[in-house]
Amino acid sequence: MKDFQLIVNFKTYDNATGNNALELAKIHEKVAQETGVGIAIAVQAVDLRHVAEEVSIPVLAQHFDFVRNGVHTGHVTAQALKDSGAYGTLLNHAERRIDLDDIEESVDLARQLGLFTIVCADTPYTGKAVAALNPHMVAVEPPELIGGDVSVCTANPQILMDAVAMIDNAPVVIGAGIKTKEDVAHAIKHGASAVLVASGVIRSMDPEQTLRELAQGVIEGQKGAVEHTL
Amino acid sequence: MKDFQLIVNFKTYDNATGNNALELAKIHEKVAQETGVGIAIAVQAVDLRHVAEEVSIPVLAQHFDFVRNGVHTGHVTAQALKDSGAYGTLLNHAERRIDLDDIEESVDLARQLGLFTIVCADTPYTGKAVAALNPHMVAVEPPELIGGDVSVCTANPQILMDAVAMIDNAPVVIGAGIKTKEDVAHAIKHGASAVLVASGVIRSMDPEQTLRELAQGVIEGQKGAVEHTL
Amino acid sequence: MKDFQLIVNFKTYDNATGNNALELAKIHEKVAQETGVGIAIAVQAVDLRHVAEEVSIPVLAQHFDFVRNGVHTGHVTAQALKDSGAYGTLLNHAERRIDLDDIEESVDLARQLGLFTIVCADTPYTGKAVAALNPHMVAVEPPELIGGDVSVCTANPQILMDAVAMIDNAPVVIGAGIKTKEDVAHAIKHGASAVLVASGVIRSMDPEQTLRELAQGVIEGQKGAVEHTL
Amino acid sequence: MKDFQLIVNFKTYDNATGNNALELAKIHEKVAQETGVGIAIAVQAVDLRHVAEEVSIPVLAQHFDFVRNGVHTGHVTAQALKDSGAYGTLLNHAERRIDLDDIEESVDLARQLGLFTIVCADTPYTGKAVAALNPHMVAVEPPELIGGDVSVCTANPQILMDAVAMIDNAPVVIGAGIKTKEDVAHAIKHGASAVLVASGVIRSMDPEQTLRELAQGVIEGQKGAVEHTL
Numbered sequence: 052m053k054d055f056q057l058i059v060n061f062k063t064y065d066n067a068t069g070n071n072a073l074e075l076a077k078i079h080e081k082v083a084q085e086t087g088v089g090i091a092i093a094v095q096a097v098d099l100r101h102v103a104e105e106v107s108i109p110v111l112a113q114h115f116d117f118v119r120n121g122v123h124t125g126h127v128t129a130q131a132l133k134d135s136g137a138y139g140t141l142l143n144h145a146e147r148r149i150d151l152d153d154i155e156e157s158v159d160l161a162r163q164l165g166l167f168t169i170v171c172a173d174t175p176y177t178g179k180a181v182a183a184l185n186p187h188m189v190a191v192e193p194p195e196l197i198g199g200d201v202s203v204c205t206a207n208p209q210i211l212m213d214a215v216a217m218i219d220n221a222p223v224v225i226g227a228g229i230k231t232k233e234d235v236a237h238a239i240k241h242g243a244s245a246v247l248v249a250s251g252v253i254r255s256m257d258p259e260q261t262l263r264e265l266a267q268g269v270i271e272g273q274k275g276a277v278e279h280t281l
Numbered sequence: 282m283k284d285f286q287l288i289v290n291f292k293t294y295d296n297a298t299g300n301n302a303l304e305l306a307k308i309h310e311k312v313a314q315e316t317g318v319g320i321a322i323a324v325q326a327v328d329l330r331h332v333a334e335e336v337s338i339p340v341l342a343q344h345f346d347f348v349r350n351g352v353h354t355g356h357v358t359a360q361a362l363k364d365s366g367a368y369g370t371l372l373n374h375a376e377r378r379i380d381l382d383d384i385e386e387s388v389d390l391a392r393q394l395g396l397f398t399i400v401c402a403d404t405p406y407t408g409k410a411v412a413a414l415n416p417h418m419v420a421v422e423p424p425e426l427i428g429g430d431v432s433v434c435t436a437n438p439q440i441l442m443d444a445v446a447m448i449d450n451a452p453v454v455i456g457a458g459i460k461t462k463e464d465v466a467h468a469i470k471h472g473a474s475a476v477l478v479a480s481g482v483i484r485s486m487d488p489e490q491t492l493r494e495l496a497q498g499v500i501e502g503q504k505g506a507v508e509h510t511l
Numbered sequence: 512m513k514d515f516q517l518i519v520n521f522k523t524y525d526n527a528t529g530n531n532a533l534e535l536a537k538i539h540e541k542v543a544q545e546t547g548v549g550i551a552i553a554v555q556a557v558d559l560r561h562v563a564e565e566v567s568i569p570v571l572a573q574h575f576d577f578v579r580n581g582v583h584t585g586h587v588t589a590q591a592l593k594d595s596g597a598y599g600t601l602l603n604h605a606e607r608r609i610d611l612d613d614i615e616e617s618v619d620l621a622r623q624l625g626l627f628t629i630v631c632a633d634t635p636y637t638g639k640a641v642a643a644l645n646p647h648m649v650a651v652e653p654p655e656l657i658g659g660d661v662s663v664c665t666a667n668p669q670i671l672m673d674a675v676a677m678i679d680n681a682p683v684v685i686g687a688g689i690k691t692k693e694d695v696a697h698a699i700k701h702g703a704s705a706v707l708v709a710s711g712v713i714r715s716m717d718p719e720q721t722l723r724e725l726a727q728g729v730i731e732g733q734k735g736a737v738e739h740t741l
Numbered sequence: 742m743k744d745f746q747l748i749v750n751f752k753t754y755d756n757a758t759g760n761n762a763l764e765l766a767k768i769h770e771k772v773a774q775e776t777g778v779g780i781a782i783a784v785q786a787v788d789l790r791h792v793a794e795e796v797s798i799p800v801l802a803q804h805f806d807f808v809r810n811g812v813h814t815g816h817v818t819a820q821a822l823k824d825s826g827a828y829g830t831l832l833n834h835a836e837r838r839i840d841l842d843d844i845e846e847s848v849d850l851a852r853q854l855g856l857f858t859i860v861c862a863d864t865p866y867t868g869k870a871v872a873a874l875n876p877h878m879v880a881v882e883p884p885e886l887i888g889g890d891v892s893v894c895t896a897n898p899q900i901l902m903d904a905v906a907m908i909d910n911a912p913v914v915i916g917a918g919i920k921t922k923e924d925v926a927h928a929i930k931h932g933a934s935a936v937l938v939a940s941g942v943i944r945s946m947d948p949e950q951t952l953r954e955l956a957q958g959v960i961e962g963q964k965g966a967v968e969h970t971l
Contacts, residue, residue: 060354062352062354063354069363095357096325096326096361097357099327101331113354119293120295122293123376124292124293124343124371124375124377124479125342125376125377126293127326130298130299131298131325131328132327133299135327144355147353150833150840150841151863151867151871152835152867152884154841155866173842174845176845176874176875177841177842180873180874181841183867183870183873184867184870185866197352249354379610380608380609380610381603381608381610381611381632382654385637403615404612406615406645407611407612410643411640413640414640520814523811525820528824529825555786555818556821557790557825559787560787560788573814573815573816574814578753581753581754582836582887583753583837584831584939585804585831585834585836585837586837588755588785590759591785591788594758601814604815606814607815657812709812710812
């Protein structure tokens with residue numbers, strides 16, 4: 052299993068789509084290699100294959116549809132993800148909710164195919180709920196802060212504390228509005244296994260520089276976590 | 282504008298996904314080249330790019346989500362289709378309905394990007410309805426016959442007649458259960474501009490042979506249509 | 512068939528729900544009786560029966576689900592509407608879109624049960640599209656103006672002109688942001704058969720007075736239309 | 742808080758809609774009074790008020806939409822339920838799934854309004870997940886058995902055992918295919934707080950007689966549970 056502490060969601064930004072996705076992916080790979088911090092990226096379905104073929108960091112889908120082999124049109128199957136070289140997938144992102152039973156079945160199907168699953172939730176409570184379905188990671192993101200200027204770490208640090216305390220059977224990812232080294236360091240120091248970012252990197256004037264700072268935040272957070280433990 | 286009389290929907294069949302999609306696409310290209318009949322294929326989003334890069338026939342998406350540049354996760358954008366080399370897309374397939382306003386906006390957006398649109402409908406009436414939104418083609422497929430053993434041409438030939446009579450501003454595609462040369466010839470002879478097939482080819486024991494027969498149906502139907510006109 | 516020129520959508524406003532719905536409905540009935548202008552109201556499903564039992568004006572549902580007798584939970588059936596005494600229903604409101612095939616089937620089912628249907632659409636084009644499915648009325652409401660301060664008549668009077676010109680097989684209703692007598696008079700004068708309002712009445716400080724003014728707008732619009740015709 | 746051991750879902754059956762719903766509700770009230778077994782019924786939104794006004798047993802909605810006061814059309818609000826006299830509601834039934842965040846918010850809103858919530862789930866795992874959101878009851882119903890001829894108690898008694906073992910913070914309701922006294926007795930004996938039935942009663946030739954038998958099953962199950970405990 053690959054290890055990563057930063058997950059960057061490319062969403063549907065035009066500058067993170069198609070050939071732009073590939074260029075941006077290579078920047079992520081470069082920063083991961085140079086800093087030693089694990090970085091995973093989540094790209095549009097159309098871009099999975101050509102990105103996964105070209106970079107060595109984990110490439111995730113943003114979603115798949117729980118349909119199997121057969122008579123479905125316009126859906127993205129887990130089998131297609133697997134065949135593309137994707138490492139795994141986000142599921143139930145605030146911008147792509149699926150129902151609870153589909154989360155259960157999707158997580159099970161992904162596991163059968165060897166796909167890594169990160170299931171998103173709005174709150175510590177719903178995070179605990181999805182953790183009952185045994186995904187590889189649970190990402191808690193208060194939707195009102197996603198894409199905003201105030202990070203979840205600043206607006207309400209208790210959310211991370213609660214999530215880490217309540218979710219005892221899966222590593223916790225935290226996200227929403229995270230843009231700075233300090234946010235990342237704070238999150239990692241207080242028990243987050245990884246941090247989920249999107250606009251903070253994708254809409255940055257200099258994504259490479261921003262990524263380096265966030266990676267530095269991971270390193271500082273891990274030191275803090277160690278000191279915290281000692 | 283490329284011309285085609287057969288549209289083959291790969292759906293989410295595992296044998297038409299991933300590397301299988303690519304192999305199958307090459308068979309379609311071969312039959313198109315050898316018979317001179319235009320064949321378009323509609324593949325999963327994940328497979329668009331690598332298929333479109335490798336074959337010269339029109340490669341369609343099965344759907345895209347009407348979301349623009351930005352904060353959407355797990356969606357397939359028109360921009361991603363365009364960037365992948367897709368020729369166009371199906372929209373509103375019976376297995377992936379979208380609402381009427383999204384059809385209107387999706388058709389408009391696709392046109393701006395130079396993507397060809399084939400909007401599906403259940404009946405001649407809904408076919409006429411979507412034709413009001415000016416897609417490139419309108420495909421009428423009674424959903425109760427899709428994937429079945431009896432073709433729309435056999436079960437109810439009046440559907441095609443009505444669709445051709447009622448839809449006067451777009452070429453009409455007919456589909457649902459079409460599997461034989463005779464079905465295709467009948468449809469083309471009676472005014473269909475193209476025929477939409479899926480399981481008839483994808484689940485065939487010998488897709489290449491089946492495709493050749495359907496292509497022969499196109500040729501016979503076109504002769505019939507000419508005689509019909511004379 | 513009952514005749515009405517004003518349709519007031521109670522939406523889910525708390526002051527138009529439950530016993531409040533009943534009180535408000537009686538005000539509508541009073542204004543209809545005193546002005547001679549036909550007024551229909553559209554209420555929440557839960558309120559249909561007790562409102563329909565108590566007032567003589569047409570009471571509409573805001574939506575029904577296209578499911579039939581049987582194994583569906585949490586849906587509102589056409590049969591339930593009929594049994595409640597509802598006169599008919601809105602369908603496909605911008606806040607409750609249904610897909611095109613469901614519009615077709617819902618309109619057909621409503622007709623079988625003797626329920627009046629007003630199908631909503633965003634634009635003249637989608638209005639023309641739904642008109643192909645033969646509802647009793649087509650309501651065109653640009654969603655970006657719904658609930659806003661600028662009415663469709665002020666913001667873009669061409670929308671009504673286009674809708675009336677393009678939709679030749681059903682009476683046209685116009686709506687979105689309509690709040691004043693002048694808006695209503697303008698709409699009726701230029702070919703609208705009725706006007707669809709919501710917040711303009713429901714959120715008014717004095718709904719009865721507002722309704723009287725809108726009814727006066729109908730009367731003035733009808734005179735204008737007559738003069739226009741002479 | 743009212744106590745009940747049988748919950749009968751009227752679904753959208755025509756013979757359980759409108760005036761038929763009222764008649765059927767009175768039969769349920771009669772059996773409840775005569776047997777002393779608590780019976781709750783879940784009716785269509787349109788029927789809530791007139792049924793709740795006429796019977797003394799708890800009347801539940803089958804669903805509500807998580808929208809608040811305001812600009813929503815065609816939705817059923819919690820406020821409307823409350824105003825109608827409903828005791829509470831089912832949520833997330835297999836035939837009306839809502840997403841996890843809506844479950845959380847709907848449960849919270851219902852609690853604020855004093856409405857009782859029974860959240861449905863497919864499996865013990867998803868049952869445990871929804872239990873994290875603190876509804877009043879959790880109902881586990883394997884969807885493949887709903888409406889079928891084999892009850893969950895017969896097909897897989899382990900499901901109830903697992904649900905009772907895994908869900909430790911809410912009473913467990915069990916359902917799917919339950920039609921006989923023996924099924925009910927078994928369920929109650931093995932830890933179910935209540936049993937959810939639908940077609941077993943509604944499609945019965947003699948609903949009153951069937952209800953009496955199911956009520957007898959509750960009584961026998963409770964004795965069995967007592968003996969089991971001793």
